Amino acid sequence: MDIPKDALYGIQTMRTVQNLSFSGQLLKNYPEYIVSLAMVKKAATLANQEAGILPPSIGTAILNACDQIIQGNYHDHFIVDIFHGGGGIGTNMNVNEVLANLANESLEGTLGVYTPVHPVEHVNASQSTSDVCHTSIRLAIVRCFERLDHKLTKMHATIEKKSQEFMSVTTISRTCLQDAMRIRLGDAFSGYASVLKRRHISLRESVMSLLTINLGATVIGNGVGASEKYKEVVIEKLRDVSNMDVSKRDNLFDAAQNIDDLAHMSKELSLLATSLIKVAKDLRLLSSGPEAGFAEITLPSVQAGSSFFPGKVNPVIPETMIQSCFQVLGCDRIVQAALEHGELDLNIFEGMAGANILNGLYMLTNTSHSFTELCLKDIAPNEERCTELSNTFIPVIVELKEQMGYSAVSKLIKEHDRKSIKYLLNNGGIDHDTRN
Numbered sequence: 001m002d003i004p005k006d007a008l009y010g011i012q013t014m015r016t017v018q019n020l021s022f023s024g025q026l027l028k029n030y031p032e033y034i035v036s037l038a039m040v041k042k043a044a045t046l047a048n049q050e051a052g053i054l055p056p057s058i059g060t061a062i063l064n065a066c067d068q069i070i071q072g073n074y075h076d077h078f079i080v081d082i083f084h085g086g087g088g089i090g091t092n093m094n095v096n097e098v099l100a101n102l103a104n105e106s107l108e109g110t111l112g113v114y115t116p117v118h119p120v121e122h123v124n125a126s127q128s129t130s131d132v133c134h135t136s137i138r139l140a141i142v143r144c145f146e147r148l149d150h151k152l153t154k155m156h157a158t159i160e161k162k163s164q165e166f167m168s169v170t171t172i173s174r175t176c177l178q179d180a181m182r183i184r185l186g187d188a189f190s191g192y193a194s195v196l197k198r199r200h201i202s203l204r205e206s207v208m209s210l211l212t213i214n215l216g217a218t219v220i221g222n223g224v225g226a227s228e229k230y231k232e233v234v235i236e237k238l239r240d241v242s243n244m245d246v247s248k249r250d251n252l253f254d255a256a257q258n259i260d261d262l263a264h265m266s267k268e269l270s271l272l273a274t275s276l277i278k279v280a281k282d283l284r285l286l287s288s289g290p291e292a293g294f295a296e297i298t299l300p301s302v303q304a305g306s307s308f309f310p311g312k313v314n315p316v317i318p319e320t321m322i323q324s325c326f327q328v329l330g331c332d333r334i335v336q337a338a339l340e341h342g343e344l345d346l347n348i349f350e351g352m353a354g355a356n357i358l359n360g361l362y363m364l365t366n367t368s369h370s371f372t373e374l375c376l377k378d379i380a381p382n383e384e385r386c387t388e389l390s391n392t393f394i395p396v397i398v399e400l401k402e403q404m405g406y407s408a409v410s411k412l413i414k415e416h417d418r419k420s421i422k423y424l425l426n427n428g429g430i431d432h433d434t435r436n
Contacts, residue, residue: 003112008077010097010112010119016080016090027078027091030358034078036139036242037095038069040132040215041123043238044230048125050237051229057107058122065102074098082355087348088133095132096123126226126234128218130256130346137354138210139242141265144361145207151368152200152272156193158376163189171296171386172395179394185296185381192279199272206265211246213238214255220345221253256346262353263339269360270332273325276364276371280318280325283375287315295385300378317375324367331356393418 001011001018027034042063049059068074077098080090096119103117104110117123124132167186174180215238216231217223223231235248249255289295305314334356338349401409412421 005111008074008098008101008111009079009094010101010114012093012119013080013090013097016084016086016093020084020086020090021081023081023083025082025355025359027080027082027094028075030082030140030355031072031075032144033082033136033140033355033358034075034095035070035072036136036143037091037132038066038099039139039242040136040238041095041099042066042070043215043234043241044125044127044132045123046237046241047230047234050233051126051227053125053227053230054122058103058117061103061106061117062099062123064106065099068102069095069099074102083352085348087346088129088351091351092124092129092132093119096120099123126216126218126230128225130219131214131217133351133354134255135213135215135238135246137351137358138213138262139244139246141210141262141354141357141361142207142244144358144365145204148361148365148368149200149204151365151372152196152203155368155372155376156196156200158372159189159193159196162376162379163187163193166381169381169383169386170390171381172389172392179392181398182390182395185386192282195275196272196279199268199275203265203268203272206268209261210265211244212249212261213246214249214252215246216248217252217255219256221251221256223252253345257342257344259339259342259347259350259353262350262357263335266332266335266353266357266360269357269364270329273328273332273360273364277322277325280321280371283318283379284315294389295382296389298380298382299375302374317370321367321371321375324363327363328360331360393422396422 001014003009003011003014045054045059045062045066048054049056054062078094080094082091084090100114100117100119100123101111103123104114107116109115109117163186165186166189167184169185170182171185171188172179172181173183173188213235214221216226216234218225226234235246238244239246283297283299286294286297287299290298299315299317301313302317304312305316306312335353338347338353338356341347341349397409397413400412404412
């Protein structure tokens with residue numbers, strides 16, 4: 001097979017590209033995953049050196065190659081489809097071949113010849129695709145979550161601030177989309193802040209649980225192919241390389257068979273997305289109008305809303321958030337399917353689950369930023385409209401019920417139409433102490 005002469009990848013990578021590509025989503029577009037793979041390879045190389053598996057010169061060359069990838073160099077050479085079949089073998093070999101070629105270049109070798117450094121015998125020593133990709137995808141998710149973590153913290157602070165600002169504004173609440181009692185607008189927003197904080201905390205906890213990994217377990221969990229010394233030190237090496245508090249899974253056979261930790265984290269991400277859909281939908285409703293809708297709040301105008309209606313401004317930022325959350329829910333369904341379809345001693349769909357989690361994290365990180373900066377930060381109440389709605393029929397009747405009792409007010413409503421009752425209330429025509 002012809003391979004570009006300056007390519008750092010090799011024939012195994014090209015066969016994966018040729019035979020297993022379908023999505024157009026390439027490994028090179030997932031920098032956190034590439035860096036995490038290089039970190040795992042570096043930790044494995046350090047462990048192999050300590051175990052006497054690799055000659056010093058070869059080990060040093062591989063370590064230098066890993067450092068270049070970790071620094072963000074040569075990512076364009078990771079060209080496999082992120083969703084290829086084979087349990088991630090294409091991903092692992094893409095990394096092995098790039099690192100081997102970089103190492104050989106530093107030793108004045110020839111690209112593609114794999115002398116003195118071989119992609120399998122040296123770069124992949126004591127490892128399998130199973131434990132390499134299992135570990136790397138979890139590190140990538142944790143690293144990717146850091147940005148969303150920051151965005152969610154800022155979003156919560158922004159909503160909390162708005163809640164305090166709106167405490168002086170009284171409007172109407174609604175149940176079953178029908179008028180209900182008076183409510184402070186700030187109290188309504190406090191509910192949004194509370195659910196976001198709760199879902200954020202739960203998501204963070206599920207992400208941190210991914211730091212229990214199976215590196216050293218090789219294919220199915222028994223560690224065949226790795227020396228005892230390597231298995232003893234490799235987790236410690238990865239902890240040093242990644243600066244993450246990784247630890248070994250209690251049952252390594254379980255780690256190969258089951259990806260419920262990924263499924264749990266994905267479900268937490270989908271719960272966050274579902275909650276954000278509710279908040280964004282509420283903002284659309286509350287800002288609807290401006291004359292024929294609720295019009296209780298005003299959203300910032302970020303762009304023209306229509307090519308037909310002059311002056312029309314649509315709630316495009318909440319709608320973008322809603323659509324990104326739809327995508328997250330779709331990604332989660334794939335993760336749950338990957339969990340469901342694991343078979344016997346190895347779940348070969350783990351890579352697809354992890355990549356879809358990364359997709360969900362990327363999308364929510366982007367939309368969380370725009371949702372906060374272009375929408376939440378500059379929401380304003382329409383105080384005149386809120387006051388008008390808070391003095392409509394049902395809120396007034398609710399207050400009357402507290403004075404007269406449910407039965408007396410029900411009888412009053414049967415005997416008078418709404419217009420008459422409002423007239424009587426406004427003109428002192430109802431004895432609030434009357435119970436009959």
